[in-house]
Each structure stands twice: as C-alpha cells, then as structure tokens.
Amino acid sequence: MAFDIHLPEQRIAASRGLWLDRLPIDFLDAAVREAPGRTAFVGRNSALAREVRLTYAELGDRVDRIAAGLLSLGVGKGDVVAFQLPNWWEFTALFFACNRIGAVANPLMPIFRQRELRFMLGFSEAKVAVVPATWRGFDHMGAMREIRPDLPSVRHVLAVGGAGEASFEKTFLDRAPLSGAEKQGLAKSRPGPNEVVQLIYTSGTSGEPKAVMHTANTARAPGRCFVQDMGLTWRDVVFMGSPYAHQTGFLYGMLMPVMLATTTVALDAWSAADAVPMIEREAVTWSMASTPFLSDMVNLPGEPRARVSRTLRTWACAGAPIPRVLVQRAKAEMNLDVLSCWGMTENAGLTITRKGDPQEKVFETDGRALPGCEVRVVDEKKRPLPADTVGNLQARGITHFVGYLKKPHLNSIDAEGWFDTGDLARMDRDGYIRIVGRTKDVIIRGGENIPVAEVENLIYRHPKVAECAVVAMPDARLGERGCAFVIPKADASLDLAELARFLAEQGMAKPYWPERLELVADMPRTPSGKIQKFKLREMAAKFKA
Missing domain, CATH: 3.40.50.980 (Rossmann fold)
Incomplete structure (x- = not known):
C-alpha cells in the first residue's frame, strides 16, 4: 500500500539529533546480542491457563x-x-x-x-x-x-x-531456526526510519475511529522521552495491564522495555487482584495505565496493596482525567508516585508531571512538555493566549504522527507543524497545562462556559461517588445544561439534591452544578478505559432538565 504521509523536510531537519534514525528491530537485535539470557517477557495466556517466560x-x-x-x-x-x-x-x-x-x-x-x-x-x-x-x-x-x-x-x-x-x-x-544467510535475507526489505511501521486506530471517544500512521522515528520517540525524563534503565521492570493494542500498552509496555533491554510483565485480561502476584514476584518498579486501572490498584485491600508497594514506585497515568484525591491516596497509602500525563494516539505522551514537582503541580496539572515536544494554548484565530487562560491546545514535536490513512484532510496540521488536539486547556507561567475538556465537551449554559473537568473533579470527591462524567443536555431556554452520569460506590445511594448540597459546600458557583443526575452501573468506554462522552451526550440529548 502507498502511504500518503505528512512529513515535511523542515520537520525532519528540526528533529535531527532527537530522532536517532533507528528501527525498533535494531533495539531487539541489540538486546539479543548484549543480554541474550535476560528475561524479555513474562505473561499469562488466560486462554491456555499458563504463564509464558521468554529470554531475549x-x-x-x-x-x-x-x-x-x-x-x-x-x-x-x-x-x-x-x-x-x-x-x-x-x-x-x-x-x-x-x-x-x-x-x-x-x-x-x-x-x-x-x-x-x-x-x-x-x-x-x-x-x-x-x-x-x-x-x-x-x-x-x-x-x-x-x-x-x-x-x-x-x-x-x-x-x-x-x-x-x-x-x-x-x-x-x-x-x-534460520541460518545466518536466511537472517541476512530478511533485511532486504528493511524500511527506512521515516517510513510507516504502525497503523493504529484512534479510540473513538468522539465518533468513528481514524487510522493513525507512525514511522519508526515517531513510534520510538515516546519511549525515549520517558527514558530520558525519568531516568529509566534496564534495572527497571515494567508492568502493563493496559492493552498492547492501545498506544499506552504498545509504546510503553511493549516497545519501551525492548529499547531498555529490560523485562516487561504483561497481564492479558485486567484484574487488580491478578496483577498483585505478578508485580510482587517480578519486582515491578514502573507501570502506566489510565485512571480506572490506577483506581483499582489504590482500592485494593490493605494486604495485597502492601505487597505491591514493596517495589512499585512509579505509575504514569494518562487517557482519562485523574481525580486529585486518587493521586493523594496513592502517595499516602502506597508510596506510589503518580505522574499525570497527557497525550493522544496521534502523539503519545506529550506532557507529564515530575516526581520533584511541587504538590500543586502534581495534583492540579497534567504536566509540562517532554523533551522534543511542545504545547501551546491558542484562541480561535490560532493566536497564543496569556498564561492561565483557557483555549485550544495545540501540540507538535518528535512523537507526532505523520497523518491519517486515506484522510489527509483531517490531519489538522498547520504550516509550522502545530496540530489541533481538540482539547481545551490552560497553561500556567511555568509551562504546565491543565486539560479542562474536549472542544466538544464544552457546556455553554446561557452564554457561560462551564469548566467540565473541574466540575467532574469536585464530584469525584463526594464519598459516595466511584466515577463520574458530565456532559451537555439541550435546554430550550439556556441552550444547554449539565447532566452528570455517576457510578455510585457499592451500596451507596445519591440524589441530585445531595449532590447540589455537596457542591455548594465546596464553594462551586451554582451555574456550574449539574442539573440532572443519572446513576449508572457502568459507563460506555473505549477499550483503553476512556469514557465515550459522545455516547453519553446521545443519551443526554433525550433528557430534559
């Protein structure tokens, strides 16, 4: 197939020294040469009810x-x-x-x-x-x-x-096994570092998925950014419960460990209880997954949680808003540093908090840009906005994709390489961003924009709430009102009046309060655990406040 990629010469020139022009297979070959007996993969095949261990x-x-x-x-x-x-x-x-x-x-x-x-x-x-x-x-x-x-x-x-x-x-x-000559023959069709090596579909939080194209350079860059920024080495053991077929699992659970020539520990069907013995036995130090996975780990009973805490020190969390109370509990109860990360299928992790950051940065932001990456907040005319002003988030850098397969008209990349992410954010004076919603998540109530992410973060603090999402529902007079979908904690009951009292006690402006509450057993989700808000909006469209 011919791939119509978006990779201008100016981007290639700007990435020199940041892209190493090496293929993923080069890292595997190096690990086989330098550490052939080291464990590369530990996983469980639940279909066959057996564990698999492979050396490099x-x-x-x-x-x-x-x-x-x-x-x-x-x-x-x-x-x-x-x-x-x-x-x-x-x-x-x-x-x-x-x-x-x-x-x-x-x-x-x-x-x-x-x-x-x-x-x-x-x-x-x-x-x-x-x-x-x-x-x-x-x-x-x-x-x-x-x-x-x-x-x-x-x-x-x-x-x-x-x-x-x-x-x-x-x-x-x-x-x-292949002979030396046969192995050499495999390399005849070796791709270049700027040719497409991965097609991966977006997760579909806003509708039909698109096929994202990544080259060897753009697929390898995210792992290198994490390795450099966090100081990861072959002594770190990586655990992955998020699916490999999602960019989180693919880039950081499957590809990055090979780049480090270290061990990856994989769970094929997520269960926090099943993760515990694997993390403990293999002395896992690092993991990454979205909020639901982290929540399951933090909410484990005390004994299994203590077993995990003996070695697990870092959890990069991306893909869904992270309630600040969850970050605080992870540190206080598990000595686990949660690094809040923002990224997309198109550009992987672009911003992240750091372990040495002040608490307000860790708890209140989605981090600052990783090496080789840039973000900015702009208005509707693409003009950069002052610090702490909500606007449209744009991104560019070495992890950025090279276009959508067969849909170049959707690339949303300008002449300077800036990509319209579709997220709303604000950036402080130190370069830390806070995602406040998707452009389609905006609720405009009587001309007033409601900060959806802040409302959700506050609702998460209610002792009876396990998970929540706030979306717009149509209103004849005000245009839109907020509708909160809530998964209550086990055996808990919650009504709109109680939620309103709680938000009032927290000091939130009344126009921001949701005006309808729907208790649900589960949320519509993407395979990686993100809540599909477009489906919730479809449900809310049938409601009246």
Whole structure:
C-alpha cells in the first residue's frame, strides 16, 4: 500500500539529533546480542491457563521465524499485517517481525467484533490477519470466517491456538531456526526510519475511529522521552495491564522495555487482584495505565496493596482525567508516585508531571512538555493566549504522527507543524497545562462556559461517588445544561439534591452544578478505559432538565 504521509523536510531537519534514525528491530537485535539470557517477557495466556517466560534470545528466534513465515505468505514491504491479540508474546513478536521485513503492523483491540473488524481490516487493506482461536468465551476465528467474504484484501487468517492450515504455530513456529544467510535475507526489505511501521486506530471517544500512521522515528520517540525524563534503565521492570493494542500498552509496555533491554510483565485480561502476584514476584518498579486501572490498584485491600508497594514506585497515568484525591491516596497509602500525563494516539505522551514537582503541580496539572515536544494554548484565530487562560491546545514535536490513512484532510496540521488536539486547556507561567475538556465537551449554559473537568473533579470527591462524567443536555431556554452520569460506590445511594448540597459546600458557583443526575452501573468506554462522552451526550440529548 502507498502511504500518503505528512512529513515535511523542515520537520525532519528540526528533529535531527532527537530522532536517532533507528528501527525498533535494531533495539531487539541489540538486546539479543548484549543480554541474550535476560528475561524479555513474562505473561499469562488466560486462554491456555499458563504463564509464558521468554529470554531475549528466545524472543529474537521467534521473531525471525515469524518474519520468514510472513515472507512465505507473500507479505512484502508496505503490506499491512493486522493482529487482534491480547497482551501475549505473539503480539510483541509479530510487531518486530513486521518491522524486520518492512511490513506495517496494525494492532487491533481484542474486544472488537465483526462490525469494527469489517471496517478496520477493509480500510487498512490488511493482507494477513492474526487472531486468537478463542478468547474470553468469544470465537474470534468464527467471526473472521463470517466477515472474510467482505474483505478481498485479506489473503490469510491465522489463529493463535488454531488448527490445521490456519494455525499460527504451524505457519510460523514449526520451522527450523534460520541460518545466518536466511537472517541476512530478511533485511532486504528493511524500511527506512521515516517510513510507516504502525497503523493504529484512534479510540473513538468522539465518533468513528481514524487510522493513525507512525514511522519508526515517531513510534520510538515516546519511549525515549520517558527514558530520558525519568531516568529509566534496564534495572527497571515494567508492568502493563493496559492493552498492547492501545498506544499506552504498545509504546510503553511493549516497545519501551525492548529499547531498555529490560523485562516487561504483561497481564492479558485486567484484574487488580491478578496483577498483585505478578508485580510482587517480578519486582515491578514502573507501570502506566489510565485512571480506572490506577483506581483499582489504590482500592485494593490493605494486604495485597502492601505487597505491591514493596517495589512499585512509579505509575504514569494518562487517557482519562485523574481525580486529585486518587493521586493523594496513592502517595499516602502506597508510596506510589503518580505522574499525570497527557497525550493522544496521534502523539503519545506529550506532557507529564515530575516526581520533584511541587504538590500543586502534581495534583492540579497534567504536566509540562517532554523533551522534543511542545504545547501551546491558542484562541480561535490560532493566536497564543496569556498564561492561565483557557483555549485550544495545540501540540507538535518528535512523537507526532505523520497523518491519517486515506484522510489527509483531517490531519489538522498547520504550516509550522502545530496540530489541533481538540482539547481545551490552560497553561500556567511555568509551562504546565491543565486539560479542562474536549472542544466538544464544552457546556455553554446561557452564554457561560462551564469548566467540565473541574466540575467532574469536585464530584469525584463526594464519598459516595466511584466515577463520574458530565456532559451537555439541550435546554430550550439556556441552550444547554449539565447532566452528570455517576457510578455510585457499592451500596451507596445519591440524589441530585445531595449532590447540589455537596457542591455548594465546596464553594462551586451554582451555574456550574449539574442539573440532572443519572446513576449508572457502568459507563460506555473505549477499550483503553476512556469514557465515550459522545455516547453519553446521545443519551443526554433525550433528557430534559
């Protein structure tokens, strides 16, 4: 496939010295040479009820076999290989195998079903698709057989744990180790550092997902930013409970540990209780995931929480607003530093708080820009705004994507490289930003803009609230009013009057209060745990205050 990327020469020139022009596979090769016996991957395959441990030498051998197998299937440079897998070693090996031969990896979330897969596989024109035979009670191979007639580009469908000619294991692993000459042959279609290596779909918090294109340089840069900013080394052990098929898991749980030549510990189906023994046994020091994952860890009973706290020191939290009380509890009860991070599928983590920051920065902001990255807040005419003024957030830098597949008109990148993120934010005089909502999250009540994120943060403090989201609902007189969707804590009951009293006690202006309260058992979410506010807005559109 031909990829129409947005990568002007001026951006390449500006990134010299920051981009290393190395491929992800180069880091794996280095780890195999320098630390072949070091543990690369520890994970659990819940479908087979067994744990898998691989050294770097073992992982490298499997990557080469899979690369040779892909070539035998007719996969060439620029062809798309899609894989819908949990956090299994096969996911990691497929990505590096694709990178070895110049193919483009297209990770897909395991929760997607026929409707999403039909669109995504067709849109990317994937040549090969890899799925679990079954996982968590769903027949993935059966789903692929159902939609295969609608996907003319897909020539091969393989299943991990499958049988016959469709078996992943038979196709890729039942072959002799590659000779030196065969390994050299794999490099004939080696991609350049500014060619596309990853297609990944946006999570869809605002509607139909878009296919984001990343090169070797832009995919590798986020991990390097974290390594440099946090001083991470091969002695750090990384835990990942967020899906590898989401950028958080992909960049920081799968790719960054290989760049460090360290160990990654992966959980294929999230459960805080299941995470505890793995974190404890493998002496995990670092993790990253969105707010729901962190909340589950902080709310563990005392004994398992203490076991985790023996080694786990840092949790980078991104993807959803972080209630400040959660950050405070993590530090006080677990000695866990929570670093608030902001980013997108398009540009990974761009801003983050630091361990040495004053408390008001840690608790009240989403950090300042990482090395090689820039953010600014502008008005509707793209003019920079004064400090502490809410406006549209723009970003640019070394982690930034190179466009949307087949939709260049949506790139939203100006001549200077600034990307319109769609977020509303304010920036203080020290360069720290605070996300206050999405542009589509704005509630304009009688001409007054309601600071949605601040309202949500305050509601989170109510002792009966487990989770909340505030969206606009239409109103004939005022235009819009606020509607709060709340998941109450176990056995708790809450009504609008009690919530209003609480917000009054907290000193929040009355026009900002939600004027409808909906108690729900769960929220509509993306696979990474973000609340899909566009779905809540659709629900609220049917309400009247």
